[in-house]
Amino acid sequence: xxxxxxxxxxxxxxxxxxxxxxxxxxxxxxxxxxxxxxxxxxxxxxxxxxxxxxxxxxxxxxxxxxxxxxxxxxxxxxxxxxxxxxxxxxxxxxxxxxxxxxxxxxxxxxxxxxxxxxxxxxxxxxxxxxxxxxxxxxxxxxxxxxxxxxxxxxxxxxxxxxxxxxxxxxxxxxxxxxxxxxxxxxxxxxxxxxxxxxxxxxxxxxxxxxxxxxxxxxxxxxxxxxxxxxxxxxxxxxxxxxxxxxxxxxxxxxxxxxxxxxxxxxxxxxxxxxxxxxxxxxxxxxxxxxxxxxxxxxxxxxxxxxxxxxxxxxxxxxxxxxxxxxxxxxxxxxxxxxxxxxxxxxxxxxxxxxxxxxxxxxxxxxxxxxxxxxxxxxxxxxxxxxxxxxxxxxxxxxxxxxxxxxxxxx
Ligand SMILES: NC(=[NH2+])NCCC[C@H](N)C(=O)O
Numbered sequence: 001x002x003x004x005x006x007x008x009x010x011x012x013x014x015x016x017x018x019x020x021x022x023x024x025x026x027x028x029x030x031x032x033x034x035x036x037x038x039x040x041x042x043x044x045x046x047x048x049x050x051x052x053x054x055x056x057x058x059x060x061x062x063x064x065x066x067x068x069x070x071x072x073x074x075x076x077x078x079x080x081x082x083x084x085x086x087x088x089x090x091x092x093x094x095x096x097x098x099x100x101x102x103x104x105x106x107x108x109x110x111x112x113x114x115x116x117x118x119x120x121x122x123x124x125x126x127x128x129x130x131x132x133x134x135x136x137x138x139x140x141x142x143x144x145x146x147x148x149x150x151x152x153x154x155x156x157x158x159x160x161x162x163x164x165x166x167x168x169x170x171x172x173x174x175x176x177x178x179x180x181x182x183x184x185x186x187x188x189x190x191x192x193x194x195x196x197x198x199x200x201x202x203x204x205x206x207x208x209x210x211x212x213x214x215x216x217x218x219x220x221x222x223x224x225x226x227x228x229x230x231x232x233x234x235x236x237x238x239x240x241x242x243x244x245x246x247x248x249x250x251x252x253x254x255x256x257x258x259x260x261x262x263x264x265x266x267x268x269x270x271x272x273x274x275x276x277x278x279x280x281x282x283x284x285x286x287x288x289x290x291x292x293x294x295x296x297x298x299x300x301x302x303x304x305x306x307x308x309x310x311x312x313x314x315x316x317x318x319x320x321x322x323x324x325x326x327x328x329x330x331x332x333x334x335x336x337x338x339x340x341x342x343x344x345x346x347x348x349x350x351x352x353x354x355x356x357x358x359x360x361x362x363x364x365x366x367x368x369x370x371x372x373x374x375x376x377x378x379x380x381x382x383x384x385x386x387x388x389x390x391x392x393x394x395x396x397x398x399x400x401x402x403x404x405x406x407x408x409x410x
Contacts, residue, residue, distance in 0.1 A: 169205050289343075349367055350397075
């Protein structure tokens with residue numbers, strides 16, 4: 001089996017990547033929320049308990065759970081060179097440019113064991129914790145009000161976004177916001193050097209140093225022939241074209257069609273998976289807000305065209321386009337039963353963001369009880385996880401997980 005094998009959204013989940021929330025959450029302050037893309041400050045202890053409950057559901061159902069922070073530490077422990085280069089890149093990307101500061105930060109990081117160091121990089125380094133930190137450069141003086149030397153990375157919790165498993169390959173994403181850019185460094189090193197991944201011959205569908213942005217919350221694998229990608233606040237059409245060309249050109253490629261959904265560019269619709277996830281062969285959850293007039297583009301390979309792609313605009317509704325493309329009648333189950341209040345509230349709390357661990361079997365947030373009841377009445381098997389604190393980061397079970405291996409569907 002290859003290290004990455006994901007040809008659907010619903011095939012039995014075998015291996016998944018998570019991040020257990022840590023000290024980075026306690027480095028959120030009201031002033032920083034907007035910049036760091038959180039809507040409130042989760043209570044860390046409870047957030048960790050909720051996250052452990054999430055991991056336990058996965059493990060109890062036969063899924064191997066691996067953590068990005070652990071894989072990164074294992075990777076850095078392989079050699080001093082790897083570790084040193086990682087620290088240098090991390091500091092460079094954290095915009096630490098003065099030689100003095102680089103030196104003291106490196107000493108500080110190297111004084112910890114590797115796991116503690118990785119956790120610290122994710123948590124962020126406060127100015128108060130670096131002994132002898134002095135404001136020497138113009139940048140330091142100008143940014144005097146700012147409490148961090150390196151910024152916390154609370155969104156690394158959403159392992160879905162930084163890279164996406166597609167078929168046997170991976171899209172290493174270039175994130176839309178600067179604050180999430182450094183998250184992709186961690187998986188970059190893991191795939192380059194970690195023995196579980198490096199020899200897997202994993203094709204890259206996209207690279208983090210591309211200049212256009214794309215995020216995994218927008219990348220859905222509907223079946224071995226079809227991808228769905230959101231054109232959203234976080235993913236631009238130019239990036240989808242680049243990815244399409246790479247995927248279609250690969251000698252072992254099975255994907256023939258990419259459906260691109262043109263989403264409104266606003267926070268509540270930030271990624272395609274915030275309004276739409278797959279539950280079963282013929283069932284999806286959907287936010288009623290996107291069922292209406294939505295432009296959907298069908299992208300296929302066309303070697304005779306100048307750009308290698310054929311683009312057609314589908315002027316039908318989501319349900320018809322999906323039914324036609326997937327070759328079966330599709331049912332869309334509306335978040336909050338389509339009610340303007342229940343639907344609005346539960347979609348905001350990721351009621352439409354479910355994680356399938358097998359066909360017709362999904363993990364959902366407890367707080368979305370209207371949607372959950374509807375799903376249960378439709379015969380969907382639900383694994384309900386606690387959700388008071390984790391939901392404050394605006395991401396649900398699908399956002400908090402990146403499948404590495406799923407069983408193929410018959
Ligand atoms: N796949 C997703 N929907 N991810 C949600 C990410 C939420 C995160 N706070 C952000 O704004 O980036």
